[in-house]
Amino acid sequence: MAENEAIAAAFADGPAFIPYLAVGDPDYEASKAYVEALARGGADIIELGLPFSEPIAEGSTIQNAIVRALEGGMTPDRFFEFVEELDVDVPLVCMTYYNLIYQYGRSRGGEPGPEAFVERAAEVGISGFVVPDLPAEEADPLRAACDEHGLDLVFIVAPTTEGDRLEEMMERVSGYVYVQARLGTTGAKTDVSDQTTRSLQRLAEWDVPKAVGFGISSGDQAARIVANGADGIIVGSALVDIVAAGVNSERPVDETAEKLAAKARELAAGTREGAARRNADIADADSA
Amino acid sequence: MAENEAIAAAFADGPAFIPYLAVGDPDYEASKAYVEALARGGADIIELGLPFSEPIAEGSTIQNAIVRALEGGMTPDRFFEFVEELDVDVPLVCMTYYNLIYQYGRSRGGEPGPEAFVERAAEVGISGFVVPDLPAEEADPLRAACDEHGLDLVFIVAPTTEGDRLEEMMERVSGYVYVQARLGTTGAKTDVSDQTTRSLQRLAEWDVPKAVGFGISSGDQAARIVANGADGIIVGSALVDIVAAGVNSERPVDETAEKLAAKARELAAGTREGAARRNADIADADSA
């Protein structure tokens, strides 16, 4: 199984801060400014959502972002263009639903199947995928295409994922696992579930990085989660909320970008802070 | 079986013109003027409708008259008062539905049954009854009360009445039979059905007077029907139409009364004319 080097590098020197935004929300240009703001704010990896019309795994925050992006004219080809034009220096992970990946070949006159999509993604500089509606059992064709192009395939591990299913997933995962902090769909929440801790324990035996997402909205939370052992934190809705607020209050794009950068800085700092605490704990434990 | 003398007298010197009006239409005083106008116009007998809330045997013309009369406050007791006060010199027949006849005793604190109603009717000078929803089979109590007070009970013979039913009816009838000119309910029509002729033939063997009604609206028709052998003609809707027109155009009561009198004169004249023609025919036949 290939491992994408850029992603591996992002986790190499400590826990990673991984923000998410829906690409094209609310339009192409603004969206570019927002993603670049995240990079500026300290993102180690960025998850770029390619909007699908039926986002069954999303909370309403991201669902609304997707509706805005689609209304703004986002398509797979525009998405690739977007990535190509993007001026950032961090690895990019494409988060989308399987039907868009599967149909892309056909849209270019070929057969349906993931190869064409992955090839094009690799071309524009994508480093990996998260596909929330693709279970490990159905993932072999996409896994194979990723391997061919040196891309990672990230799976989401739910609090309820265990036993055989977990095995199957861990056999196919690369880059990092997306540890779902709690049941439910995406959406900013203030509590940090101790389901997270249990999940991290269950995953301890595998040495792939574990990035925790779902409901993280503050630097504080990020710090606590990383202190608890996470190798990364993924933040989506809390950032999309800023974009949505900007849209609703018709704020200028650069102001919203600045707010996003600030939030990213807070979260990145929280991530480092958590890492420091954890190292201190380990040091404590060592010295005890 | 009693025979009411006044009614017998009305048929004694030739065919009778028998108009109908709903009492109290559109109000007590106007109604009195209208009935008196009919008498003035040459009525030989007058049928006075006591309005019942569910007049199932009436056409819409008379149904609407009944609604007006009820809204004008007509009740059985007001009806009797009306008859008592009426200044006309022709026999009066009360036309109403059986429930009003049946309940009157109870309304005066006694038992239900026709006696009280008939007694009171006799008192105020009614000479007979027509009860369109009372079949001969159910008529014995009313017949008995009529006999006691010397009142007639008129039955309606439909074009379809024959055999045993006709026998039963003819056994109980007195005064005259109401020969229904055609199927259907009351209402002014211009054609004179030849069902009438057949009905008259069927009834020939009984010597009770045969008055034809349902749909007669002109002196001409009256003449033809009487010429065909009828002993009387009954006219309701054509007269009620005049009352209704008066109500609708808010015509003064005396004008409407005058129109009614004029119509009555036309119909009475038609009746005499028919009688003359029949006598001539008979004379012709005799001389042939």
Add this chain to the structure above:
Amino acid sequence: MSTDGKFGDYGGQYVPEALMPAIEELDDAYQRYVLDNEDGFMDEFRQRLADFGGRPTPLQRADRLSERYDLDVYLKREDLLHGGAHKLNNALGQVLLAKYMGKDRIIAETGAGQHGTATAMAAAHLDMPCTIYMGERDINRQRPNVFRMKLNGSDVKPVTAGRGTLKEAISETMRDWAATVESTHYVIGSVVGPHPFPAMVRDFQAVISEEAREQAHEKLGGLPDSVIACAGGGSNTMGAFANFVDDDSVDLYAVEAGGSSLAVDEEAGVAPNSASLSTGDEGVLHGARTKLLQDSVGQIMESHSISSGLDYAGVGPELAYLVDEDRVTPVAVDDDAALEGFHRLSQTEGIIPALETAHAFGYLEEHHAELSGSVIVNVSGRGDKDLQSAIEETEAREIPNAPDMSMFSEGI
């Protein structure tokens, strides 16, 4: 019933002479086809009720109501009959009979439209031209039912006379019939009118209790202790009672619409209820002697109920007789109790009853403590037709178990 069309002193044939041949002809057809199954009429009727109507309807144990009332409550599910009410049993029977009689046209009157829709369905099914008279005001209040009749190919004739409601429609239908008796059959919608209608409609509806009695033997191992049915004209009532009348151990309850009050307003000629069995006096209406809501001189009173199908001043003569004989217990529940029954059955058993039917459940809710053992309630119809009224009437009152319906305050 004696053969002269009387139930004690009730019943008879108080109709205009012009209609007598028609009802005599009908009586003859009733005797031959219905009572004697001539030409296999009843077999065809039963087969069509099964295939077209969906009979037998279930006798369902209502587990949750049984628990609530500490009774064995069984529901006879006439709401599942095609059209959504017991009305089709009768309409199909009469339209088929008209065919056997060689008639080529059907007329009927309808108030709320339930009988009209049932007749229109039966007429379409049997390819009989059909005219339905309906008061103009009722047409405006019951548009979905009017539309259903038209969809089924019936000619709906608005009656503008008088107040434009059921009574004027009845007169208009009589008028049509009086003029067309030879070709036309008048389908009366309940166990009312002149003989043979009360007996014939009862016999068509008796399939309800015929099935229920058999189903009770299967499910309860014997007879129920009581049978409860709402009563307007009384056709679902007589249908539900007929095969239990001779079982003296079975108590029969006819639940009338108590409206807003059992007292009457003589002055206005209005009875704010439709409880003719409970409060009416003997009299003659629409062709039969029966118990009526009338004022002291015998004018028929305007009745009232939130359920238009119970809103009638008369009642079937046989029911009047059975009440006088103490065989049937007449009871009444008011509009509020009926709405409570409506919500109770909807919430507790997942069955939304017609507002007519809801009276039976209102009675159960209020009086279950007086009952014991097993009870069959006749679910005479479903409530889809009543959603709008149920919202409005519920909003106008304090019904303890009503759901929050604020979102519907502007109508559905």
Add this chain to the structure above:
Amino acid sequence: MSTDGKFGDYGGQYVPEALMPAIEELDDAYQRYVLDNEDGFMDEFRQRLADFGGRPTPLQRADRLSERYDLDVYLKREDLLHGGAHKLNNALGQVLLAKYMGKDRIIAETGAGQHGTATAMAAAHLDMPCTIYMGERDINRQRPNVFRMKLNGSDVKPVTAGRGTLKEAISETMRDWAATVESTHYVIGSVVGPHPFPAMVRDFQAVISEEAREQAHEKLGGLPDSVIACAGGGSNTMGAFANFVDDDSVDLYAVEAGGSSLAVDEEAGVAPNSASLSTGDEGVLHGARTKLLQDSVGQIMESHSISSGLDYAGVGPELAYLVDEDRVTPVAVDDDAALEGFHRLSQTEGIIPALETAHAFGYLEEHHAELSGSVIVNVSGRGDKDLQSAIEETEAREIPNAPDMSMFSEGI
């Protein structure tokens, strides 16, 4: 079906990881209770379908249509099922299954409200708290159904996200389920979604063809030549086909909504039809691989039909498979033909069908000459819910057999 939840390449479980345990648990329950009748589950299900639902529903010969088309037309009368459509077969099965699984809460999404009302009824009947998600726009278009759900005690939650229609309601229900899988069962309304739903819903609906097959033996003396059913998600379709699939002599027709045209508007992302079997491509939607209406890059297209119950961009994976295998013939009729079918059945047989069902009759009207012998048409539901749309849509067109509806131009 193979045991991995696939029908050929179709089907599968394309769901967020958080739901996998729930659908694995459900799959286990499906195997045990439904397939192996553990604890007598299927016996209780069948008994409740009979008593509460009114099964069996008749297989009725449609005499007048048979004559018109020179065929033996038989109607499988699912319109007589409690609630007025086949939907209850599935809803009752799933709510009961949830009870057996020890769940204490039910959720469902609904578009037109048919599945929601069926679920609300079943939940009331079985005393299960129930939440129904429904797009805000759909709520406003389907108020009577919303009211029925509330009357049955369900909590109807308006979904305001996006356009406020079915797709947003589905997402919202998924969201609820993802957060509450342990206590809650999600009742999917058709043979769609991840395994085991397509197989399980088919098995609950298969009672339709189980009965029909037996009834055909009684009434036709053998198998029918064809079975016709409308197809949205395809649950009434698979229910009507399931027990005939192995009978090669029986032709199976799935009638889809052809809408206004079978062509698509890529630009607008709109397919003015819902004919995914006839015109769709393979893809992944709502948890399963199946045939879909999608644009060239794989975004799901907005579908269209006058019947909201057919208005869905996907279709059950098993149907997609049976079409690829040439076992099921996919056909489509347009809105006009569906309305003609609607009026035809109403006028000719006295049965007002749902607009969904009307597509099957539109097909019969247009293509009867291509059929021969005996045909069973599945009358998946009754049209009471559709009266308003039927008026509006009929008025907007030239439908040859439409009745005069001018009196309804201001609505019913």
